Amino acid sequence: MNVYADNAATTKMRADALAAYVETAETLYGNPSSLHTAGQDAKTLLEDCRARIAAVLGAKPKEIYFTSGGSEADNQAILSAAHLGKLRGKMKIVSTAIEHHAVLHTLNKLKKEGYEIVLLPVGSDGIVRLSDVEAALDDNTCLVSVMFANNEIGTLQPVEEIGKLCRERKILFHTDAVQAVGHTAVNVGTIGCDYLALSAHKFGGPKGVGALYARTGAPLYSLIEGGAQERGKRAGTEDLPAVRAMTVALEGSVAALPETEKKLTAMRDRLIEGLEKVPHCALNGDRTKRLAGNVSFCFEGIEGESLLLLLDDRGIRASSGSACTSGSLDPSHVLLAIGRVHDVAHGSLRLTLGADNTMEEVEYMIREIPEVIAYLRNMSPVWRDLQEGRRTFIL
Numbered sequence: 212m213n214v215y216a217d218n219a220a221t222t223k224m225r226a227d228a229l230a231a232y233v234e235t236a237e238t239l240y241g242n243p244s245s246l247h248t249a250g251q252d253a254k255t256l257l258e259d260c261r262a263r264i265a266a267v268l269g270a271k272p273k274e275i276y277f278t279s280g281g282s283e284a285d286n287q288a289i290l291s292a293a294h295l296g297k298l299r300g301k302m303k304i305v306s307t308a309i310e311h312h313a314v315l316h317t318l319n320k321l322k323k324e325g326y327e328i329v330l331l332p333v334g335s336d337g338i339v340r341l342s343d344v345e346a347a348l349d350d351n352t353c354l355v356s357v358m359f360a361n362n363e364i365g366t367l368q369p370v371e372e373i374g375k376l377c378r379e380r381k382i383l384f385h386t387d388a389v390q391a392v393g394h395t396a397v398n399v400g401t402i403g404c405d406y407l408a409l410s411a412h413k414f415g416g417p418k419g420v421g422a423l424y425a426r427t428g429a430p431l432y433s434l435i436e437g438g439a440q441e442r443g444k445r446a447g448t449e450d451l452p453a454v455r456a457m458t459v460a461l462e463g464s465v466a467a468l469p470e471t472e473k474k475l476t477a478m479r480d481r482l483i484e485g486l487e488k489v490p491h492c493a494l495n496g497d498r499t500k501r502l503a504g505n506v507s508f509c510f511e512g513i514e515g516e517s518l519l520l521l522l523d524d525r526g527i528r529a530s531s532g533s534a535c536t537s538g539s540l541d542p543s544h545v546l547l548a549i550g551r552v553h554d555v556a557h558g559s560l561r562l563t564l565g566a567d568n569t570m571e572e573v574e575y576m577i578r579e580i581p582e583v584i585a586y587l588r589n590m591s592p593v594w595r596d597l598q599e600g601r602r603t604f605i606l
Contacts (some may be wrong), residue, residue, distance in 0.1 A: 225415035232456035260458040269398035277453035281389035282313035284408035284423035295430040296353025308548040348399035355569035359391035365505025374403030393464035405429040420453035467522035475503035485577030504564035512594035542569035
């Protein structure tokens with residue numbers, strides 16, 4: 212059996228999105244910036260897509276800017292807010308220790324430029340405390356950046372409450388919603404954010420396209436200079452086939468959300484129930500305040516890389532963290548932030564389910580994964596030391 216359980220890394224394109232991509236590429240290949248009929252037909256479709264995406268998010272069409280994906284959107288939002296903050300003499304940014312590297316690396320860049328960066332801790336449940344956010348805010352704060360849902364452990368952050376705090380203090384608020392959009396209800400008005408990033412390939416759209424919501428009045432500065440596309444805020448000819456496919460994928464995913472969330476929650480809970488029977492393991496993140504399709508565990512006495520390779524040999528495609536850090540030998544910063552020690556964090560497994568997964572596949576994983584873990588532990592000198600008392604179990 213082949214089981215794709217790495218949907219947080221990327222999803223298969225939806226059939227309707229793929230059909231929309233092909234049709235647009237074949238029939239509407241004009242440049243939306245051109246004045247001739249082919250260009251204006253493309254422009255009409257581009258603006259229609261902008262309006263439709265805005266409607267799904269509860270935004271205005273002029274507040275949607277097309278980007279190459281979530282990383283670009285996160286960068287543009289954070290750097291824009293930081294630039295305005297510097298002009299106003301406010302150079303403090305508050306975020307969390309579990310953000311995606313698109314956020315953390317941008318904040319590190321700003322730190323080198325003299326900004327004060329505060330990375331708040333999260334609890335062992337993987338959720339930032341509202342009281343910690345409130346205590347970190349002061350007159351020098353120009354931006355708060357807190358993700359909607361974590362890409363590794365799936366925990367949902369209190370973004371609505373954080374948005375309320377920021378509005379009361381007139382502080383800009385950015386949320387990386389790349390993992391949330393298309394998977395749970397997202398409305399910019401309800402959140403009260405000034406910026407929101409999304410990426411099409413996380414909800415059945417193509418790779419290389421995304422969008423940034425920037426509230427009317429929120430500062431937005433260009434990262435890419437060139438033409439006047441995207442109202443002068445993002446140069447480069449828009450990828451119309453990809454934009455249309457993203458629009459179709461978003462609408463389809465959101466329309467099916469009630470049914471999909473119910474299905475994925477049942478499969479997630481069954482998978483957690485099955486895997487937590489493995490001795491010396493721990494679920495990462497809150498059991499219920501997490502994305503419907505996310506299951507993340509640490510298993511003591513094994514290496515995540517070996518686990519992934521052996522699972523792949525059995526047809527199970529999974530990950531040991533986020534796809535963006537899979538090439539690193541360092542343990543996940545997210546797992547360290549929730550209190551996992553290095554040795555335990557190295558033995559992590561992330562299984563992320565999508566609409567195409569089935570309960571039969573879940574039962575297959577529940578059978579196969581413990582067998583692979585037992586096999587790896589039997590070969591591990593660390594596991595032998597743990598069993599013989601030369602080391603102390605942590606989990």
